[in-house]
Amino acid sequence: MKVLIHQTQTTAADCVAGLFADRLMQKPDTVLGLATGGTMEAVYKRLIARHQNAAVSFSKAQSFNLDEYVGLAPDHPCSYWHYMREKLFNHVDFDSDRTFLPHGDAPDAEAEAARYEAAIVGAGDIGLQLLGLGANGHIGFNEPTSSLVSHTRIKTLTRSTREANARYFDAFDDVPRLAITMGIGTIMRADEIVLLAFGAGKADVVAKMIEGPVSAACPASILQMHRKVTVVLDEAAASGLALRAYYEEVHPEVLDPAI
Numbered sequence: 001m002k003v004l005i006h007q008t009q010t011t012a013a014d015c016v017a018g019l020f021a022d023r024l025m026q027k028p029d030t031v032l033g034l035a036t037g038g039t040m041e042a043v044y045k046r047l048i049a050r051h052q053n054a055a056v057s058f059s060k061a062q063s064f065n066l067d068e069y070v071g072l073a074p075d076h077p078c079s080y081w082h083y084m085r086e087k088l089f090n091h092v093d094f095d096s097d098r099t100f101l102p103h104g105d106a107p108d109a110e111a112e113a114a115r116y117e118a119a120i121v122g123a124g125d126i127g128l129q130l131l132g133l134g135a136n137g138h139i140g141f142n143e144p145t146s147s148l149v150s151h152t153r154i155k156t157l158t159r160s161t162r163e164a165n166a167r168y169f170d171a172f173d174d175v176p177r178l179a180i181t182m183g184i185g186t187i188m189r190a191d192e193i194v195l196l197a198f199g200a201g202k203a204d205v206v207a208k209m210i211e212g213p214v215s216a217a218c219p220a221s222i223l224q225m226h227r228k229v230t231v232v233l234d235e236a237a238a239s240g241l242a243l244r245a246y247y248e249e250v251h252p253e254v255l256d257p258a259i
């Protein structure tokens with residue numbers, strides 16, 4: 001696991017956008033695994049800027065998002081479909097037939113989860129997977145105690161996750177109780193994974209993920225078992241790491257100043 005500690009959220013998000021741009025340059029038809037959440041907004045802003053500078057194109061790529069709330073149709077303003085259109089898809093050159101999320105309003109959510117898993121397998125699995133980190137250690141919506149080899153399925157959201165995401169809804173009771181999420185096994189099949197976490201609120205869980213035991217109690221800790229993971233942090237998110245002297249400190253002056 002490569003751990004990069006940036007002085008600021010800006011340079012951390014730039015770094016992640018740069019990893020995506022590099023991958024798309026090398027392999028324009030990469031299958032991207034995409035994530036939602038507040039942290040990712042900074043990455044998508046920078047990818048849009050790079051696209052506007054003709055520094056990255058998504059025209060040959062395809063994407064699969066990690067998750068979607070059960071019960072929310074793609075046009076619901078709190079759906080992850082809506083988030084992705086607003087934050088990324090409407091602003092770059094993805095082929096709209098090649099950007100996928102689970103359908104939260106499918107009549108049979110279990111069948112939809114199985115269909116989504118099969119679609120990911122059919123695409124040859126994820127080439128580069130972007131991940132955020134839940135304050136309870138979840139990746140996607142794989143809440144603590146999730147099977148570490150799970151496939152795409154329905155998960156019940158914990159109260160703490162629903163509280164954390166309530167800011168996007170009118171009221172806490174509007175936050176769905178269930179989600180369709182790629183499984184941990186699905187995520188672990190990705191060729192390469194980049195996880196981004198910001199802020200002191202994530203410091204404890206970042207330390208558990210990187211330095212704690214591999215355990216379903218902190219689903220993100222399974223990333224210790226993946227052969228190619230880069231964890232990108234700002235100073236605050238890195239502040240709980242006991243071994244932080246061993247991790248790479250990244251200074252803005254070494255970043256590409258061109259973009």
Ligand SMILES: N[C@@H]1[C@@H](O)[C@H](O)[C@@H](COP(=O)(O)O)O[C@@H]1O
Pocket residue numbers: 035036037038039040066067131132133134135138139140141161165
């Ligand atoms: N399902 C998403 C996760 O994929 C994301 O990692 C998490 C963190 O969100 P934030 O970046 O807002 O802290 O939010 C949601 O729960």
